[in-house]
Amino acid sequence: MHAAPTRPVPAGSGPPHPRIDPLRWPDVARVPYAPLRAAAARALLRRAARQRGLRVVLPGGRPLLPAPPGAPELRLHRPGHFLHRVGAGGLIGFGESYQAGDWDSPDLVALLSALATAPDTLVPSAARRLRPLYVRRPPADRLATPEQARANIRHHYDLSNDLFALFLDPTMTYSSAVFPTDPDGRPQAAWTTLAAAQHRKIDRLLDLADVRPGCRLLEIGTGWGELALRAAARGARIVSLTLSAEQQALARTRIAAAGQSDRAEVRLCDYRSAEGQYDAVVSVEMVEAVGRPFWPAYLTTLDRVLAPGGRVALQAITMPHDRMLATADTHTWILKYIFPGGLIPSLRALADTAAEHTALRLTDSHGYGPHYAETLRLWRERFTGRAAEVTALGFDTVFRRMWELYLAYSEAGFRTGYLDVRQLLLTRPGAAA
Known part of the structure; x- marks a missing residue:
């Protein structure tokens, strides 16, 4: 799988980006540019929010979708960065996005627990059949x-x-x-x-x-x-x-x-x-x-x-x-x-x-x-x-x-x-x- 090219991505409002050493953390410092995959990641985020009852909060406090009271919360500080990282890197991009400060949660364990329950159902069955085409293998x-x-x-x-x-x-x-x-x-x-x-x-x-x-x-x-x-x-x-x-x-x-x-x-x-x-x-x-x-x-x-x-x-x-x-x-x-x-x-x-x-x-x-x-x-x-x-x-x-x-x-x-x-x-x- 080829690495996605990198280009500036609109970060949106939110807290300042953490100081990231590109030599120590090259893939955290670099934001991939993957517009088609970012669009797919946005659809997947909306699916996860509905399916797991998550509250996804955009910059400025606006919710992405209605959510029940007490729902596990994902706060997006830089939605563009988050979506491009997840689109290009899947769960690795999800983790790198957290390292970079693109998102947070007031209860990280509750959010991750909601996502870890029956993880296969987060992705539509048609997309799961394509998994071998986009999943990376561990480095030899x-x-x-x-x-x-x-x-x-x-x-x-x-x-x-x-x-x-x-x-x-x-x-x-x-x-x-x-x-x-x-x-x-x-x-x-x-x-x-x-x-x-x-x-x-x-x-x-x-x-x-x-x-x-x-x-x-x-x-x-x-x-x-x-x-x-x-x-x-x-x-x-x-x-x-x-x-x-x-x-x-x-x-x-x-x-x-x-x-x-x-x-x-x-x-x-x-x-x-x-x-x-x-x-x-x-x-x-x-x-x-x-x-x-x-x-x-x-x-x-x-x-x-x-x-x-x-x-x-x-x-x-x-x-x-x-x-x-x-x-x-x-x-x-x-x-x-x-x-x-x-x-x-x-x-x-x-x-x-x-x-x-x-x-x-x-x-x-x-x-x-x-x-x-x-x-x-x-x-x-x-x-x-x-x-x-x-x-x-x-x-x-x-x-x-x-x-x-x-x-x-x-x-x-x-x-x-x-x-x-x-x-x-x-x-x-x-x-x-």
Whole structure:
């Protein structure tokens, strides 16, 4: 697909355009000129507004269409820019338009949740049949090969430990927590209980893997070391693998400060190069970064390093299988700006890949997507409340808006059930379950 030519597009009235560094953000600074596609985007916007009951507000406060009270709201500051970006780039253009400040919402999660519900129905069926003609494929040079995986991880996790510390709780755990629930099973989440909820999640995963004193444990994907610390405190001996130099440095510091350096080792190592035999293997929200072509290699590695009678416990974000298949070859805003080279799997895809390529079988699965929605809400509120500190670390407005959209987009995915998070147990037939 050829890039749309660029020409000045009338911006309309509204707040001043954010200062955008064209070297850092070339596709945010540049507004494509795609008049026919912009007209199609306008028709699609009107369809979405009617179908989902959205309030679309034009510059000056005029609504595009009548909307019910309390409707999720999309405020267009520069309608021309928005329509040309969306017309030329689809959902990538939608995200870049937010980064550029072309639109806003007083409740970003509510708006994105409305759009994330049954997303296929937003586009007329006739247009859906043309999808292969206009959807972009993920760039081949972002595939998480052994050579590229480190750059992909560095793109996200090596931004700055200080940045992550601004919105994560003191455990520095960057994955879904498990909160206490009310009598109806709803998570009871608060910032003051987030650290305890993260420990609850970690302990459940370690229990699932049967991590005990003397256990030889491999962790694939270190994070900032909290799981390694919890495992070492149980008396396990843990080797943890990461491709992030920033994470490795901080995890080692935290492990040393806790007096656990004799039990926990953090290596800068690709999962494919893992060595040794382990009684248990754990991996938290790592498989999403592996990429579909490499799921067999990832699961084969788990099988190869697992000692007889051992257990593998994974925490994985998942999506419905049909949605995974529909988006597997699509270049998305998340892939372009947040997690290059990855793909969220379905539970079926993981089970089938394990069965086809390994002796491992999926023997237990427990989902708790609403807990991730609440975890993300707490992170998002913390991040947006510390915008000045984000700026002080050297991150510009475009980055801040990108990160806000990423957190809100993810939260909406879990609130609508488009995404789930699950703890999975894989064992070999005949092993204790």
